[in-house]
Amino acid sequence: MTRKRLNNKRMPKMTALALSAVLLSQLSATPALAGDTLPYEGISAKGENQPYQHGYTSAQIMDWTPESDIYGELLRARVPLQPRNAAFAPTQASPELSPDTQMFTMSGDYGNAFFDSTPYTNKFGQYLYNYWQYTDYYGYWHGMASAGVPEELYDPKKDWTERYFEFGILNIPNPAYTNAAHKNGVLSIANIFFSDNDRGPQTYKQMLVQDENGEFPVARKLVEMAEYYGYDGYFFNQEEVAKGVAPADIPTYKRFMKYMRDQGMYVQWYDSTVDGTGKIAYQNEFNSANSPFVKDAQLGQVSDSIFLNYWWNHDMLTKSRSHAESLGLDPLETVFAGVEGGNDSFGRWKQKYDLRWNLDENGQPMNSIATLGADFTHNGLDEDMGNSSANHRADSEYQWMTFVRDRAWWSGPNQDPTDARRNANANLADVYASGANWDGIAAYIAERSVIRGGNFFTSFNTGHGLDYVRNGTVSSDQEWSNINIQDIPVTWQWWIDTAGERLDVDFDYGPKYEKGARYDYQSIGAYNGGSSLVVNGNLNAENFLRLFKTDLTVNEHSKATLTYNKPTAADASSLSLGLIFAETPNEVVKVEVPDSGQQTDGWKTVSLDLSPYAGKNIAALGLSFDNNDSTINTYQMNIGELRITDGSAAKPEAPEGFRIDKALTNTDEMVVTWDIEDYDKVKQYNLYENGAFVGGIYDSTYYIKSLKHMRGELAITAVAADGTESEPTTLPYDLTAGVQDVEVAFDVYGDASVTWKNPDDTAGPIELTLETEYTNEPFTTTVQADAGEQQAVITGLPKNGQHYVLNISIDGQAPVTVTGQLADLEITPYAKELVTVTGKTYTLALPTLTDWHRLYVYENDVPREFGVTYVSKKFPYIVRGRTKLSELTFTPASTTSSLKLVIEDYAGNRATTILR
Known part of the structure; x- marks a missing residue:
């Protein structure tokens, strides 16, 4: 695209907000x-x-x-695509806006990391x-x-033109x-993405290859990949x-x-x-x-x-x-x-x-x-x-x-989707983005919603936090990001109906959070997850904060559960749940929270009966903050959780099949697995270590980055559509009972020398099982060591750098796992059939080896030089990912000179092919 930033050449000068x-x-x-x-x-x-x-x-x-x-x-x-609700204009921020206009957002995910694009990690920023x-x-x-590019080829301190490795x-x-x-x-x-500079010698022709039946094997694989990865x-x-x-x-x-x-x-x-x-x-x-x-x-x-x-x-x-x-x-x-x-x-x-x-x-x-x-x-x-x-x-x-x-990009310079258009004459002190030539996306795209049925749950969790809180108590003090467990976002940021002063709204990430000069509230943090919703400011008239566009049915069992925290002194204010029914979309029906003007001692949970509205459909819902004819100058209310339930969401069964897949004691990591249930029954699984939250996901496996204890108990729960957690399935573990400090070294023949330390009470034989992974040609071998031994040699291993898993168990007990790559001692020569000769001109196709790094071309034993993308440098070899496609076609200086190719892999192995 015009910006061409996939492998991050210089990023364009970005924009700024007049935040304060x-x-x-x-x-x-x-x-x-x-x-x-x-x-x-x-x-x-x-x-x-x-x-x-x-x-x-x-x-x-x-x-x-x-x-x-x-x-x-x-x-x-693993989450299946959820259906969206039919458009309902009366509850749109702009009712006159057609809901048929679509939006394609092309963007980064957590960022643009070359070797660090992970699904979840312990980083808030x-x-x-x-x-x-x-x-x-x-x-x-x-x-x-x-795949396979060594991370050491990337030096983040160097200029973007100095990235001499291959991007896909x-x-x-x-x-x-x-x-x-x-x-x-x-x-x-x-x-x-195909681009001369950004993808070097890679071209669309390599993608469009056809088999003997005229079919496209790459296209077929692309479909398979999409189906597998979801x-x-x-x-x-x-x-x-x-x-x-x-x-x-x-x-x-x-x-x-x-x-x-x-x-x-x-x-x-x-x-x-x-x-x-x-x-x-x-x-x-x-x-x-x-x-x-x-x-x-x-x-x-x-x-x-x-x-x-x-x-x-x-x-x-x-x-x-x-x-x-x-x-x-x-x-x-x-x-x-x-x-x-x-x-x-x-x-x-x-x-x-x-x-x-x-x-x-x-x-x-x-x-x-x-x-x-x-x-x-x-x-x-x-x-x-x-x-x-x-x-x-x-x-x-x-x-x-x-x-x-x-918020300025999406909701407009006023951070209000009902007023998303720019005002070129506005003073910068009055808005939150200069935005002289920009309207918020909300000015053109009608908001959508998937909130439907009889159950809805949110803890206003944006998918990251500076700690993780469970029922008002910090369960893990580590910062984290995991969009897997992000709640459905608040539909409007922020739509407030008021005849008076507009309250401020923010996500409160707790006392560790720097909230900027604009906000002035007491930081409380989450009730569940990483954040709560905080509303504060001068309350001199009723403020109705619209939160979610919905299509929720109400029956005789329906109720709302609200968890809130009011840290400021008692006053005449009141908090109500505001319901907008599809039958009367211009009316807000308020269900008041009793005694909500009183200061709370921490979090308080109340249940509100919705059965009087049975048979109706909730088309939108929000919260009303009423001053009740008083002026309240330092009002604050945190909302930690909101549930709408109709009794139909069954409490899930405790997960089955919970087990340790890899106990990586050398690095305090672990991979666990369990049996996944259908998404209509379970929306998420939560994982705990000795009672502390580790992470959540809808999947059958989870990577634990850092165990806090070498022994204890893991637990996993299943979460229903209304937020109800199942009883936990527990898994006791004791990593001190296995071998420790495992080290694996390879000699010049590719044999593995394994050493370890035994626990004090070692008894019984020690079994070492090594198997390759991430390969279509699996290899497995097992060796036995006598009780008390602390070393073994594994021979007969493949020698091309395959990934391996080594499990070491004492007397048949749960194994300790280490992973790595086998010795890389081999390379296959460049195939002559990849060379096309047209008259005096030679064209080289890219090598098909998975781990090739450089390709040398010698004419009379003198290396030819090849130009690379972005810069005018030339190198005495073709470098994977950066040599220009045009450079793969060359004419030797003489028709009688000798020509040979030397291919080199990432490990430094070389092989020679004589062309003439």
Whole structure:
């Protein structure tokens, strides 16, 4: 795409919010260029065995299997896509806004880390997407190194042009983000990206290979990957500028996409390549030059939609609508007008391309909307603070800035979705973003909801925290991020109806949280999870805070349970649950909380009877804060939990099959597994270690990054739709009973020398079982050591660096596990059939070895030099991922010279192929 940041070349200058006078003065510094998400340090550093994602080349896709993919079993999304409620205009922030306009959000997940893209970790300062209600499709704009790239090749301190390693053409969605997307009815979309610089010698031709039957093995594998990892489709970003797509390949490319669409994948095409010529020429509108990549005259519909490049105007978008309709396509399903998040080429928050240009004569969007880089609100913190070498976006104390910037992007400069349009004449002191040329997304996209049925539960958990709280008590004091367990976001941030002064609303992350200059409330923190909802300020008139758009049925058993904390002195105020019924959408029915003006001693839970409203449908709900004709200057109310139940959500059974899969005692890590129940019965599993919360997920496995105790009890519970937890299934463990301090060393023959320390009361033989993992050719071997022995040698092992799992058990007891890679002592020579000779010219195809690193070409024993992307340097070898595609074609200096190729892998092994 125009921004081309998948592997993070210099990030564009991002935008800023006028958060306060203090922040404005900070933002006046000279902007720098934001960098990548740097590896976390200290206790937040990635665990030695922590699963993380990687990119995929076309060859790796073709060879993909669930068994061979690194960490594959720990990176699956399991939450099924949830249905969304039918549109109901009376409870929209803008009732006149058509709900048919769709939103494609292409953004990072937790950030843009090359080797640290994990589903969950102990770091608060990650980007947590919190606006699913405005999104229909979430695509992942992320750069990740291909599988097997050694992490030591990445030096985060070096310039972005000095990344001499390979990025994949495919980035699949982070599974935790897919789970969160599906929970909110959003499709999760992988990204396929071809670019001369960003992907070096990788080209679309390697993807479009066909077998003897004319079928596409890569396309077939892409469908299998989506089904296994649980995501929904692909975004194609074809931007090879130098050569484009060969005209003869265009029909093949279309058939490739059509195959995937026919298999149920959602497919979106980027407005880059022109039909017929295959050249890069951004149309910035939907017309005959790019529409055949959506609907072809011969093939029919080959993709679902197009992401238009950004340089459009009202006339171009009007013609886009007309062209779609002329093809029998709905422009609101097919055409997405692109917006680059944070584009400040013309000033901070001053988008040159105005979404008002997409409105028709009735004020309705003519086409749908797509944005690239909504995470700029987080990623741009460093440059906006005037120091690109800092890592403010990872620091807990700066996260409040991200949250306010997010609200300005989505809810508009006034942080109010009912007033999402910009006011160019407003004083910066009166709004929270300069926004001189930007309306919030809420001005164009009607909010959606999946809250339906008879049960709903929220603890206002945004998916991260500075500690984890359970029923008002801190269960774990570690910071964390885990969007798997993010509650359905508050629908409107913030919609308040009042005739008086508007209260402030925020998420309260507790006393450790830096809430910024704007907020002044007593930090209390969560009741369950990482945050609560806090409302504070001068209460001089009733404030009705609308929270959730819903379609909830009420019966004779329905009730609401509310947990709240009022830390300020007793006053005349009252708190009520506000219900808006579909039958009377202009009326708020208040169900008052008794004695809610009294100061509480911590958290208080009340139950409210909803049976008088049996037979009605709750179309929206919120909270009313009433001053009751008094003036209350220091009002504060924290809401920790809200439940709506009708008695139909059964308490889940305790989980079955709970067991330790890997006890990684060397690093205090562990992997546990259990039997997963259907999502209609269980929405989440919670894991505890000796009573302390470890993490939550809807899955059958979990990676524990840091055990706090070597012995004790693990417990797991299942959570129902109304938040009810099952009884725990417990699992006693004692890691002190097994061997300790295991070390594995390999000699020059590839044999493994294993040493360990026995516990004091060792009795019985010791068994060592080594098996390879993440391979389609599994290998297993077992050796026995006598009781009391503390060393063993394992011979006959594969010698190509395969990943292994070594389990060591004493007398048949639960084993201790260590993992690693076997010795890498072998390399296969470069295959001569990969060389194409045309006259005097040689063209080299990329090696098919999974671990090749460099390819040397010697003419009369003198190495040829090859240019790389981004810089003018040349190297005496082809470097994987960075040598230019054009450099793979060369003409020797002489027709009689000797030519040989030497291939080298990541371990330094070399093999020679004589060409002539």
